[in-house]
């Protein structure tokens with residue numbers, strides 16, 4: 372399908388954007404007499420920008436939004452795990468669809484997910500047309516049969532490079548998986564050319580327990596020693612890192628996913644932006660699940676990341692709007708090997724269409740400043756993912772049905 376976006380603002384220029392199949396074909400002047408156009412979008416009073424890539428999330432937890440609050444991580448996890456034991460595949464599908472709806476409405480076109488019932492998460496992502504890396508969670512508490520079934524699933528999942536819903540082995544964390552299980556996951560990821568997702572150094576307790584159990588090694592040293600860190604490793608949180616940890620992660624090319632809202636809400640700690648940048652670590656941005664956030668807006672996450680860095684490190688440029696926008700868009704795509712994240716000819720057509728008449732977007736001295744510090748979801752009028760329109764004039768297919776189903780969940784169920 373060919374989509375023409377007419378007269379839209381791309382930073383400081385008004386351009387036409389032609390999307391052919393799943394790529395940006397022309398940016399500039401489009402000769403409509405020579406190209407068959409299936410759909411035209413009027414870009415007047417609108418701007419086109421890269422979409423967001425959410426590199427750490429537990430999408431289905433949307434049905435646990437507000438389930439229990441104001442507890443520290445380990446206590447909170449106990450409550451959540453008890454509730455999770457009651458969830459079934461259909462609940463996961465419903466929760467994931469609600470999460471994807473929320474993500475599309477706030478301009479996100481990709482999420483790296485970590486949860487249970489991967490088949491239902493995959494089904495939800497495919498039904499809604501969003502990109503995803505669906506993690507299959509591994510923990511030592513799982514029986515061997517389930518672990519083997521998960522590895523088989525990863526071995527047999529589609530290797531089609533045009534498939535936008537991918538899968539990955541996801542050893543949950545060092546306090547739920549030993550180094551042997553990590554290594555099995557790592558070997559599977561290598562064999563199948565997949566990413567490996569994990570939580571890492573989220574709390575001080577995790578680090579202290581690890582040192583006690585493993586001859587003074589930090590969690591990063593422990594995983595490096597196990598040989599499971601490389602440029603296909605996605606490590607969420609990374610709050611408690613020594614200088615040496617940051618150096619190791621940078622050298623190995625590990626992607627550090629900053630989750631400012633969740634880290635603040637669970638009182639976990641502050642991501643050391645200056646230290647990680649000093650060592651040129653790869654830094655991406657994620658929302659974590661809605662039980663610890665409580666929404667999936669990457670715009671809110673960008674603002675929080677900047678404010679947290681500025682107040683924690685007492686420097687106005689500890690993290691700037693341009694830097695975090697780059698991290699939330701281009702860098703996220705790049706680290707996940709998605710040829711997108713910029714509005715450029717030849718790249719895959721992922722973008723958001725921003726409403727310049729929205730009260731939060733005026734005046735428009737600098738659109739990135741507005742997007743990071745002022746905008747909310749209502750500023751996003753349209754979303755295109757891999758050349759497909761996922762939202763137009765703020766409407767997403769089946770949104771009313773998704774919301775009606777989600778309403779059935781509450782504390783009593």
Ligand SMILES: [Zn+2]
Pocket residue numbers: 427428429570607659660
């Ligand atoms: Zn998480």
